[in-house]
Amino acid sequence: MSDTSSRIAIVTGASGGIGKAVAERLAADGLSVLVHYSGNAATAAETVAAITAAGGKATAFGGDVADEDAMGRLFQHAIDTFGGVDVVVNSAGIMPLAPVVDTDLDTFDRIQRTNVRGTFVVSQLAARTVRPGGAIINFSTSIMKLQMPTYGAYAMSKGAVEGLTLILAREMRGKDITVNAVAPGPTATPLFFEGKPQEVIDHIAGLNPMQRLGTPQDIAEVTAFLAGPGRWVNGQVLYTNGGAA
Template sequence: MSTTSSTGRVALVTGGSGGIGQAVVERLVADGFSVAVHYAGNRAKAEELVERITSAGGSAISVGGDVADEDAMQAAFDEVEARFGGIDVVVNTAGIMILGPIATLDLADLDRMHRTNIRGTFVVSQQAARRIRAGGAIVNFSTTVTRTSFESYGAYVASKAAVEAMTLVLARELRGKDITVNAVAPGPTATPLFLDGKDEQTVQELSKAAPLERLGTPEDVAETVASLAGPARWVNGQVIFVNGGLA
C-alpha cells in the first residue's frame, strides 16, 4: 500500500482487463483510487473486473476503444472526466507482442505492433499530457528486452525502445506542471502475453535467468506502478527495470 492517501484520485489504465493491467487496476483500487478499466476488444472481461471491484466497495468503470485512435481515446478520457471529475494517473499497459527473426518477420506484424505500442502510447500520452491534474503521473510500459536483446524480439523491442524515448522527452516537456512521466520495463513475467508460444523448457530457463530465480508476477510490476502513481514524486523521466536483477 502507498504511504500517502490516494482517496479522491483517479486513474485510467489502458489494457486494464488482463495480465499486468488487471494487477495494476486492483492495486490502485486497493490504494484508494477510482479506476477506469480500459479495454480494446474484451469488453466482457473489463466489465467483469469492474463488477468485482464495485461489489467489494471500490470505485471503477470500464471504457473502450483502440488506443491508436485519437478520437476513441479522446472520448475515453472525456468519459472518465465526466464520471470522476478529472484524471490524476494514466498507466499505459496496453500492448501486443509478436515474436520472430528480423529476417523473416511478416511486416504486417511489425506494423500491428508499432500501431499499438508506439502510436497507441503516443496518442494516450498526448491526451494525458493535456488533461492530467497537477500532482499526477504518466506510467508507460517498456520491456527488459531492450537490454537483454533476446533473439526473435527485434520488432517488439524496436517498438518499446520508442516508448522509452518518448517517455523521457515528455517528462521534460511537462516541466513546471508537477506531473511525473516514467516507464516501467518488466522482465519475464507470468502473464498470457509472455507465456504464449513458449514451451516448458524455455519458460523454466527464463525463470532461472534472474538472480531471484523465478518469473515475475503481475503483482510485482503493479507494486512499482503504484509507487510511481503515488508516493514516488522524485522519480521522473526514468525507465524502471522490474526484473529481479536480470539486467
C-alpha cells in the same frame, strides 16, 4: 498526496495481465479506476467487478489506443464519471515474436501501431488532461537490456516508448506531473506464455537470480509507487525484473 480517495486513474489494457493487476492495485490505494479494454469487454467487466467487490470504484471503457477519437472519448468518460484524471498508465501492448529475418511487415506495422502510436496518443491526451500532482506511466521492457532473439520488432517499439517518456518528462516542466516508464522482465501473463513451450518458460525463469518469473503483482507494486508516493522519481525507466538485467 496522502489522500487518494479523490484521485482518478486510467489504465489501458486493464482487462487482463499486468494491466488488470495495476488497476486492482491502484483501486486498493483508493483511486477510482477507468479500466480500458480493446476487444474483450467481458474480461474488463471482471476487472471492474473485482475492484467493486473489494470496495473500490471502477468503470470500463473500450477502444483502440491508436485511435485518437476513441481515446478522446475514453478520457472524457473518465472526467464525466469521476471528475478528472490524475494518473494514466499505458499498459496496453502486443508482443508477436519472430526473428527479424522472418518478421512479416504487416505484423511489424501492427506492433508499432499499438505500442508506439497507441502510447503516443494516450500520452498526448494525458499531457493535456492530467491534473497537477499526477503521473503518466508508460511501459517499456527489460528486453531492451536482455536483448533476446525474436523480440526485435517488439523491442524496437519499446525503444520508442522510452524515448517518448524521457522527453515528455522534460516537456511537462512546471506542471507538477511526473512521467516515467516501467520496464518489466519476463512476467507470468498470457502475453508472455503465448507460443512458448514449457521448457522455454522454465529456462527463462531459471535465468533470473530470483529463480522465477515476475508476477503481475510485482509490476503493479512499482507502478503504484510511481502513481503515488514516488514523486521524486521523474523521467526514468525503472527496470523491474528481479535482477535479470
